[in-house]
Amino acid sequence: MRRAVHRLLFLYLIAWSPILAGVEGSLRTDDGAAVGGALVELVCNGDVRAARTLDASGTFAFAQPSDGCSLSATMSGYDPAVESVARMPLDPRIAGIVLRRKAKWQGQTITSTVLAASPKALRLVDEAKQASDADRAAELLIAATEADPKFAEAWYQLGRLRLALSDSEGARRALARSIEADPWFVSPYQSLVLLSMAAGDWSAVARLSERLTHINPHAAEGRYYGALASMELGDLGAAKRALAELPSGPQADDLRARIEARR
Numbered sequence: 001m002r003r004a005v006h007r008l009l010f011l012y013l014i015a016w017s018p019i020l021a022g023v024e025g026s027l028r029t030d031d032g033a034a035v036g037g038a039l040v041e042l043v044c045n046g047d048v049r050a051a052r053t054l055d056a057s058g059t060f061a062f063a064q065p066s067d068g069c070s071l072s073a074t075m076s077g078y079d080p081a082v083e084s085v086a087r088m089p090l091d092p093r094i095a096g097i098v099l100r101r102k103a104k105w106q107g108q109t110i111t112s113t114v115l116a117a118s119p120k121a122l123r124l125v126d127e128a129k130q131a132s133d134a135d136r137a138a139e140l141l142i143a144a145t146e147a148d149p150k151f152a153e154a155w156y157q158l159g160r161l162r163l164a165l166s167d168s169e170g171a172r173r174a175l176a177r178s179i180e181a182d183p184w185f186v187s188p189y190q191s192l193v194l195l196s197m198a199a200g201d202w203s204a205v206a207r208l209s210e211r212l213t214h215i216n217p218h219a220a221e222g223r224y225y226g227a228l229a230s231m232e233l234g235d236l237g238a239a240k241r242a243l244a245e246l247p248s249g250p251q252a253d254d255l256r257a258r259i260e261a262r263r
Contacts, residue, residue: 022061022062022063023042023061023062023071023085023088024059024060024061024088024092025059025060025061025071025088025089025092025096025097026057026058026059026060026092026096026097027040027054027058027059027060027073027096027097027098027099028058028097028098028099029075029078029098029099029100034056035054035056035058035075035099036054036055036056036058037053037054037075037076038053038054038058038073038074038075038099039051039052039053039054039073039074039075040052040054040060040071040072040073040097041071041072041073042062042069042070042071042085043069043070043071043072043082044068044069044070045068045069049062049069050062050063059092061092069084069085070082070083070084070085070164071083071084071085071088071096071097073097073099074099075099078099078100079099079100080099081097081098081099081100082164083096083097084164113150113151113152113153113181113182113185114151114153116150117148117150117151117153117154118147118148118151120144120147120148121144121145121147121148121151121154122151124140124141124143124144124147124154125140125141125144125151125153125154125157127140128140128141128144128157128161129157134161134164134165137161138158138161138162138165141154141157141158141161142158144158145158145174145177149177149181150181151181152178152179152181152182152185152188153178153185155174155175155177155178155181155188156174156175156178156185156187156188156191158174159171159172159173159174159175159178159188159191160191162174163191163195168195168198168199171191171195172192172195175188175191175192175195176188176192179192183215184215186212186215186216186219189208189211189212189215189222190212190221192204192208193205193208193209193212193221193225196208197225197228202229202232202233203229203233205225205226205228205229205232206226206229206230206233208225209222209223209225209226209229210222210226212225213226220246220247220249220251220252221251223242223245223246224242224246224251224254224255226238226242227239227242227243227246227255228255228258230242231258231259231262236259236262239255239258239259240259242255243255243256243259
């Protein structure tokens with residue numbers, strides 16, 4: 001069972017090993033809007049290998065991709081989203097790509113540090129989001145953190161970029177600085193939870209998940225990840241209590257199956 005859990009987590013996160021099968025997944029929006037008409041593309045080494053226009057179900061499937069491929073999703077009124085194929089959940093019912101409605105600042109929450117950020121840092125982050133070259137985007141984001149080290153959004157975007165480039169340690173440092181700048185900023189916690197899972201640091205997963213649930217009690221992710229950590233740390237009772245608090249859905253079903261397998 002432990003081996004199966006680790007396999008799920010590593011595939012969910014970072015491309016540590018070659019992808020041996022096709023990819024299935026689903027797309028959702030952060031505001032619950034229908035995703036019919038959204039476009040998902042399979043991009044490998046800069047080339048679009050395949051594309052799917054989604055129906056209302058939001059599901060998609062592609063044939064076996066090669067190493068280093070990503071999925072790009074676009075829909076009118078929402079910012080584009082890109083995720084590595086290797087980080088897609090094994091269960092296609094769990095949305096692996098989330099489109100966020102266009103706004104000046106995006107994320108699962110808006111960091112309050114944006115209000116006090118220097119104009120230079122704001123400009124550099126905005127330019128980085130528009131950059132088509134990853135190296136240039138990194139340069140701009142690093143410059144933004146130097147211009148205003150307390151601007152949590154700049155650190156978060158740098159962490160996301162490092163993660164997309166498979167620089168786990170660089171991503172971890174940047175995301176930690178984002179939390180240091182704004183402890184109530186939700187998004188860095190979620191990325192750090194996944195990085196800690198990939199590293200097998202279940203104590204960190206438990207700590208971060210608890211904080212994530214505290215600052216965003218309406219999101220199920222914190223309880224789900226915390227329950228997985230409890231199971232790995234030998235506290236099945238805590239996992240059962242988390243299951244009782246999870247809303248019905250794929251995460252609750254997955255956790256219930258894992259708990260039953262441990263009995």
